[in-house]
Amino acid sequence: MAIVGKRGRNRFAGRLLGSSSAKLAAHAHCPTLVVPEKWESEFAEELLAPSQHLASGDEAADEPLSVLEQSVPQQDHRRTFANVAEELNFDSEIVVGVDxxxxxxxxxxxxxxxxxxxxxxxTLIAAETLNAHGWYPDAEHHRIEVSNIRRGYIDHMERLAGELGDKNPGMAVRWQFFNGSPAGVLAEASRTAALVAVGTRGHGGFAGLLLGSVSQAVLNRSACPVLVVPTSHQK
Incomplete structure (x- = not known):
């Protein structure tokens, strides 16, 4: 594993993924852990989660995100944050984007x-933007297609969570399926999670997770360490 810091060399240092970090994460043959320059907040006792920032230095606008399905509620021992919705609170959890x-x-x-x-x-996370009515010839087709997509996600997540639970007895495993953009969901999760893991490329809801597109946005906006795992060689 390679470990690098996330710090640009311009006036937006710490908010823009540095060129060296980006190249390493994009081309490394081993997993790359990208750690923000200022990961731990100096004011953690205020229980305000850090904001996402764009390369311009401005705060990223909130994206429309909603939980469609989830396996079990979050752990009761989680801290609560005044500026984070409960369904988007991943306090101290390891979050992974699922293809x-x-x-x-x-x-x-x-x-x-x-x-x-x-x-x-x-916590396993999958996301798909399901409000794009323009992709379907009529409202009824849209409703049927969304139902099929939703069922496919749920079945996959339930099966995967079960397999991971069987292989790791005693480890708490849960999943969530969001209506929203994958980059938006994962970047939002980084505000409270201990770690967010993504592949360098994917299919379906995480299509385009290749540095320079969606994963680039996640890395640029992340507030916690991001583990980038090369997946292009996998079949």
Whole structure:
């Protein structure tokens, strides 16, 4: 594993993924852990989660996100944050973006290993923007297609969570399926999670997770460490 800091060399240092970090995460043959320059807040006792920032230095606008399905409620021992909705609070959890159109990939297994080693809960996240009516010829077709997509996500997440739970007895594993952009959901999760894990590329809801597109946005906006796992060689 390679570990690098996230710090640009311009006046937006710490908010823009540095060129060296970006190149390493994009081309490394091993997992790359990208750690923000200022990860731990100096004012953690205020229980305000850090904001996401764009490369311009401005705060990122809130994206429309909503939980459509989830396995079990979050752990009761979580801290609460005044500026984070409960369903978007991943306090101290390991969060991993899941490609629902592929078998369990290396990124999921590495995230599970990290959760087991650090004794933290593991949360699987999948996301799809389901409000794009223009992609369907009529409202009824849209309703049927969304129902099919939703069922496919739920079945995959339930199966994967079960497999991970069987392989890691005693580890808390849960999943959530969001209506929203994958980058938006994962970047939002980084405000409270201990770690966010993504693959360098994916399919379905995480299509385009290749540095320079969606994963680039996640890395630029992340407030916690991000584990980038190369997946292009996987079949």
């Amino acid at each position: 629902v159109r592929a078998a369990a990939t290396e990124v999921v297994h590495l995230a599970a290993e990290a959760a087991a080693l650090t004794d933290r809960p593991l």
